[in-house]
Amino acid sequence: MTMRIGCVGCGNMGGAILAGLARNAEQNRDQADAYALCGYNRTASRMRPLEEAGVQVMPSPLAVAENADIIVLAVKPYQMQEVVKELRPALNKDKVLVSVAAGISLHNLAQWADAICPVVRCMPNTPALVGMGVFALCLEDPKLSHDCKQSLLQMFGKLGQCVELPEEKFTAFSALIGAGPAYVFAMMQGLVQSGVTLGFTHAQSRQMVTALFAGSARMAQEDASPLGQLRDNVCSPGGLTIAGVNVLDRAGLTGLLVDAVLAADARGAEMERKGG
Structure with a gap:
């Protein structure tokens, strides 16, 4: 049919x-x-x-x-x-x-x-x-x-x-998942820019970062461990990864992401009131 x-x-x-x-x-x-x-x-x-x-x-x-x-x-x-x-x-x-x-x-x-x-x-x-x-x-x-x-x-x-x-x-779904690719691409752009700063070509950096996100998403999908545990598994004591993670924690990356989704949700609720 x-x-x-x-x-x-x-x-x-x-x-x-x-x-x-x-x-x-x-x-x-x-x-x-x-x-x-x-x-x-x-x-x-x-x-x-x-x-x-x-x-x-x-x-x-x-x-x-x-x-x-x-x-x-x-x-x-x-x-x-x-x-x-x-x-x-x-x-x-x-x-x-x-x-x-x-x-x-x-x-x-x-x-x-x-x-x-x-x-x-x-x-x-x-x-x-x-x-x-x-x-x-x-x-x-x-x-x-x-x-x-x-x-x-x-x-x-x-x-x-x-x-x-x-x-x-x-509205909550729109703020989290509908808008979600914009948050992800913003994070990817920051990592690509870091790679270029470290001396990789833009094409090399983008290829590697894209594979990084795809592989990490696959791990999160297949491994039921808490996401914090998956993160900690990458961090060796005194290593370079924990140094980078500490910077993200001091900057409040998790909180910024939560704030971004809540701001999108508030804007969505406003749109619902005006047009829905």
Whole structure:
């Protein structure tokens, strides 16, 4: 059975979702389930790589809704109401709207769609582009059938890991995981810069640091030891690692990370109050 998936707003996040699904479809051509992908973006040039990957380019948001069963809305929060109303003539009970916009509630989505179809909130992060995203899905709309819920979990599961969460947890998830790649890339940039300072080329430093994060993440995934213990295992008495760790502790790196997530959570709550 072919599932028709469309995306309105194919920038960084919408493009990552469509590109990941297109890549998965290419790698699994022999599977019984298949996806027909289409999309629209106001800046037409953003669609060219997606078109080359097999995504059908649509002339308008309404055309996406007419040609898709699952419609991913990846536009800016302030554009969401206008876009949903533009889609309204093509909506029916068999369509599903999936919003990836921060701060837009299920209540508002349903209201803007005149409650004609089920609505879903999704919060992804950018590693979806390489098949390692983390997706929070809110599937609380009573209009959603069990089969539809499973289809959505399966669809986003092809792009990484899915977590089903109540809507009240979405702002916290966005602050920690949705924004998380920015925190990680900031730490990576600091280490790459250190490597260049020590005499490595930028390319060498980036390659090594990237491998460092990938390997460390794999260890944290496979070893159930507390993260503090994994850190201490690297620190030999009187060695160079503990000297570096002491600097991080004096600077309060852990506290800074906590503060960053809490600041993002506070901003997300403010956005919810204004737009959701």
